[in-house]
Amino acid sequence: MSLNGTAVRPCWEQLPMLLRDGLTARLGPITSAQPQSGGFTPGLAARIQLVDGDRVFVKGIDSGHALADRYRAEAEVVRALPAEAPAPRLRWDAEIAGWSVLAFDDAAGRHADLAPGSRDIPLVAEMIASLAAVLTPCPVSHVPHAAAELAGLVHGWKELAAEPPADLDAWALRNLDSLTESESTWLTAADGKTLLHGDINASNLLVADTTVLLVDWGQPASGAAWIDVADLIPHLILAGHTPAAAEQAITGALSATGVHPDVVTSYAIAFAGYWARTSRQPAPPGVPNLRSYQARAAAAALQWVAHRTHWT
Numbered sequence: 001m002s003l004n005g006t007a008v009r010p011c012w013e014q015l016p017m018l019l020r021d022g023l024t025a026r027l028g029p030i031t032s033a034q035p036q037s038g039g040f041t042p043g044l045a046a047r048i049q050l051v052d053g054d055r056v057f058v059k060g061i062d063s064g065h066a067l068a069d070r071y072r073a074e075a076e077v078v079r080a081l082p083a084e085a086p087a088p089r090l091r092w093d094a095e096i097a098g099w100s101v102l103a104f105d106d107a108a109g110r111h112a113d114l115a116p117g118s119r120d121i122p123l124v125a126e127m128i129a130s131l132a133a134v135l136t137p138c139p140v141s142h143v144p145h146a147a148a149e150l151a152g153l154v155h156g157w158k159e160l161a162a163e164p165p166a167d168l169d170a171w172a173l174r175n176l177d178s179l180t181e182s183e184s185t186w187l188t189a190a191d192g193k194t195l196l197h198g199d200i201n202a203s204n205l206l207v208a209d210t211t212v213l214l215v216d217w218g219q220p221a222s223g224a225a226w227i228d229v230a231d232l233i234p235h236l237i238l239a240g241h242t243p244a245a246a247e248q249a250i251t252g253a254l255s256a257t258g259v260h261p262d263v264v265t266s267y268a269i270a271f272a273g274y275w276a277r278t279s280r281q282p283a284p285p286g287v288p289n290l291r292s293y294q295a296r297a298a299a300a301a302l303q304w305v306a307h308r309t310h311w312t
């Protein structure tokens with residue numbers, strides 16, 4: 001999957017002058033600011049080279065933006081991460097010229113390549129498998145519980161069944177009743193004591209040599225460790241794996257969580273429903289590529305569901 005050109009983010013020159021001045025006052029003189037691709041948030045995300053030779057990653061968004069709360073949540077979570085968590089360190093967060101800004105150690109990596117045969121895959125699988133030990137018990141007290149948080153988000157078939165769209169996938173249309181019936185049973189297994197990242201995808205996995213770091217902690221929850229592990233599967237399919245190969249790639253990590261296979265099947269159904277539902281919503285302002293990505297993700301997740309259910 002190509003991640004380039006997904007988010008439409010401002011470059012340094014497009015930022016309000018007061019913000020640029022405030023950042024320069026905080027960071028010191030800047031040599032260059034490289035806007036980053038990946039993700040869909042229309043905020044600032046740039047790797048900044050400073051005149052003194054230091055490098056820093058800065059992300060920020062207008063404090064009045066609907067997503068600003070995620071930035072605040074991310075600062076709180078990253079500050080609480082144990083030192084051994086595979087994540088860049090937060091240097092500071094601040095309100096600058098009406099923007100919520102976070103500054104991190106710069107991670108000199110590239111997005112993980114999740115295509116079949118990629119050498120990143122065992123490294124990513126190993127890192128994801130290690131998360132539960134580092135993040136249990138959840139080191140942050142204010143994060144929402146996964147079952148409550150995800151119940152209102154990760155679903156879609158009930159809504160689609162109420163008024164099936166004309167372009168709904170033929171297999172999904174045939175199995176709409178079963179999909180609707182099964183899309184929420186996983187919620188009974190979602191609670192747990194692990195801090196979950198909640199947005200595992202290639203653009204949030206930075207690989208340098210054999211090290212994989214997880215960035216973008218703005219959607220945290222406390223819950224069952226299997227959720228972050230299972231989230232990788234549709235992204236492996238999206239990157240070209242067959243569902244069987246995608247599951248094989250993280251089979252050790254997933255079985256270590258002790259999750260029941262029926263729970264994973266229900267979760268796959270819910271995720272496919274989430275993407276099938278949200279891909280049909282109007283595009284949010286300033287985010288032109290999100291809906292087409294979600295449509296591709298829905299197709300990948302449906303392949304995963306068909307593989308697990310054997311429904312015809």
Ligand SMILES: Nc1ncnc2c1ncn2[C@@H]1O[C@H](COP(=O)(O)OP(=O)(O)OP(=O)(O)O)[C@@H](O)[C@H]1O
Nearest residue numbers: 036038039040041045057088104106107203215216
């Ligand atoms: N500490 C870091 N060092 C270097 N690059 C980083 C760092 N953190 C993030 N990036 C790069 O910037 C991109 C955007 O960062 P991040 O995902 O945190 O921002 P976001 O705007 O919240 O994104 P999203 O739209 O995915 O929610 C990442 O995909 C990654 O390529």
Ligand SMILES: [Mg+2]
Nearest residue numbers: 039203204216
């Ligand atoms: Mg991201």
